[in-house]
Amino acid sequence: MPTLKFKTNIKCGSCIAAVTPFLNELTQIESWKVDTETPDKVLSIDAEEALNPKEVINALDRAGYQAEKI
Secondary structure, rough: OOOOEEEEEOOOHHHHHHHHHHOOOOEEEEEEEEEOOOOOOEEEEEEEOOHHHHHHHHHHHHHHOOEEEO
């Protein structure tokens, strides 16, 4: 199971709550978390091989947030 990492603009618990339904729509995701303590607000996703990083970027975009694969 690969771990994908993204630089985001998710800053706080309210932001995490806002993106949760969008990330939960992606059935290939096993688990995810955001480290809001780091400057890059890193989103780490444990996912199946079939998950395309663009799907994550698009899901966060629909939620009103930005992400860039790192």
